[in-house]
Amino acid sequence: MERRGVAEVQLAFTNLTWAFREQREADQGIDAHVEVDGLTTNPTGRYIAVQIKCGPTFFKRRTRIGWRFTGEPRHLTYWLANLMPVVLVIVDPETRVGYWVQITADAVRETDRGWSIEVPSANVLDASSRDTLRDIAFAAPSANPDPVAEVLPLLPPSTVEMLSALSQVDPDGARRLARMLSGGRDDPRAVVEPLLAASRGWVHATVARLATVGAYANDHGHQDLAMEAFALAAERDPDNQPRLRGIAAIMAITVGDRSQAAGLLRPVQGPQRAGTNLLMDVAVCALEADESGREDLLEKLLIDRSDGELDAEPTCLLFLAERAAGRGDFDQALALYDRVCERQPTSTGGRLGRARALMERLLRGATTLPFQDQQEVVALATSVRDDLRRWAGPSETVHRLLVQERMLVGAFMEVIELATPTAFGGQANDREASDPVVAIVGAQASIALDDRIRAVRFGDAMRGTPAEPLIRALAADPRQPATATVAMWRIALDNADTPLAARICLNQLASRGALDATDLDRVAVLANLDDGDRVAYTARNAAASGDHDGAVTLLRSAWSPAAGELLIEILREAGRYDEALAVCEETWTGYGALQALQEKVNILAIRGDLDAADECAKDLLATGELATEHRKALHRRLIERRATRNDWAGVEACCRAALKDEPTNRDHAWALIISQLNQNRWDAAWTSYRHLRPDVTDPGIVSAWVDLHLRFDNTPQARATATTLASRFAHEPHTLALLERLNNPAP
Known part of the structure; x- marks a missing residue:
């Protein structure tokens, strides 16, 4: 046949x-x-x-x-x-x-x-x-000797590692999983759930295949499915059962399923459990530590474990790092995250965890080098986010960090761009833009720029979610009765479901003197409050209620960079400028808190000491730590101050400093040229113009542009440019008359 x-x-x-x-x-x-x-x-x-x-x-x-x-x-x-x-x-x-x-x-x-x-x-x-x-x-494409390799760039790093190992012993299984997992990366849960459901009666569901599915689910943020996959793998591998059960139990603890964790650990609980397996022992000890409130149980367990044993289990290191960060021990958390990254440089969990710990340390004012930490947060978060976007991972978790870090330094325009969907000219993909934290911070930045319409749009995007009441409260009409505003913030607090949302609501209520004694206790766990946080909210509430001295005493009792910054704000709002300036100096020199130096500039200007404010602004620029939009604002302030006093040499010096920051900023370029013209330094002005070539977008610049070309370059090309400018400023009669001078120069 x-x-x-x-x-x-x-x-x-x-x-x-x-x-x-x-x-x-x-x-x-x-x-x-x-x-x-x-x-x-x-x-x-x-x-x-x-x-x-x-x-x-x-x-x-x-x-x-x-x-x-x-x-x-x-x-x-x-x-x-x-x-x-x-x-x-x-x-x-x-x-x-x-x-x-x-x-x-x-x-x-x-x-x-x-x-x-x-x-x-x-x-x-x-x-x-x-x-x-x-x-x-x-049309035959080039051959790919390894069918798995074609889809590896679409998968998370740990899944790639597992598939690569699987392909050596089970090429058919690797190929099947690679196609399924890469094809379902836009909705990983919809791929993993049927796989796990079928695997119970699926003879091909080997330990290695199930572990690969578990790694994929974990990388995509579905720890509950990862736990199920590793538990199923444990049933099929008696030799490695303790380790696999340990991984599953740690994931169960991570998602808060303590009963499931206890069930997974039950076979080794009791007197004979010690030394069964590191992951098992850590999971058992973590459960006992949670029940007894004794975190030292884990520390005692780990004393007898070698560094090599710990470093060989990145899952264990990540778990311990998360626990350390959760109890506020950021130094310990960062040390553990570092070990994960040394063991696995591409580890998403290690890099993201380090960025989160650094960010939390910044938010609590517990860092010695804030600018250095900020830079590292941005670098780590950007790197992780770009990797996650490549394989359609949960990039919204790290995009939050970027948005919060930019908000922390007051880069409001950057925050809005990061929070706005790409479809509307922003940088956020659909999942990132729909994240409530991203939307809330975007609305905060909009309010900071007095753009309530944009804040309302962020609220519209969160319609029907717990974040909506908070954003509506942020964007509320400031002229409405105070009682109505407080009522909106109470509704927002009742709906808060993230630490950020809870903290914003507490801060807003406290700033209106409307914080109840029970509010802090009610959301303490959700907002992850420590003693310093309680002091800060209580002090803000006291100041808003008129007890400024009580607020000062409270903040002095729990002194920190964050307490110093809040005290400056309270004293400034109370008009106690001398005291506020003293605290600015103390907080800046003692902690290097940049916000204190920024407040000093503002307070000096409010008090009318403009020369001192300018000198302080120069010190602030010299730090090199300001967000771009703040640097722009300070440069503009220094230039305008000198221009109002006709200090053209001073304007020129300030413009040169500004152009070092932004070589292509046309406003700074024209300010430099005009300052030179006002000093009757025509040759220098022409040289600056030829070097910088700033565009003419403001009719107020046309006079200087015409004067320069009349003197140095009244050519047909210049007159053609004048014609173009005339069409640009067609409704400006005075500007048109200036441009006409090129065609009819005075004899």
């Missing part, structure tokens, strides 16, 4: 004048190589590999479009990696007609026992298929 099939296929290709070259030696499922136009005087050198099957068996499974063919995994892996496009031909021995289909990854359907593909009845192997088969031969 097999030889009849080969003969019929050879005849069909010969009738097409294509060369049929049978492969008689042992092969992996390729019966012949066919060269397009190989029997003509112009052979193409383009080939198709052909697998031939003949017999009535192959025509029994009828489908809507033809017949279903099932095959072995080893053949499929070989065919998909072939240098030539592979065509399967099934031959009906009665009619002696062959039907074909190209073997591609998209056309194949995976099954529990192998794979299948439909062979269309319309694909008859005769002259009617000549053009289609020719196109296949000529």
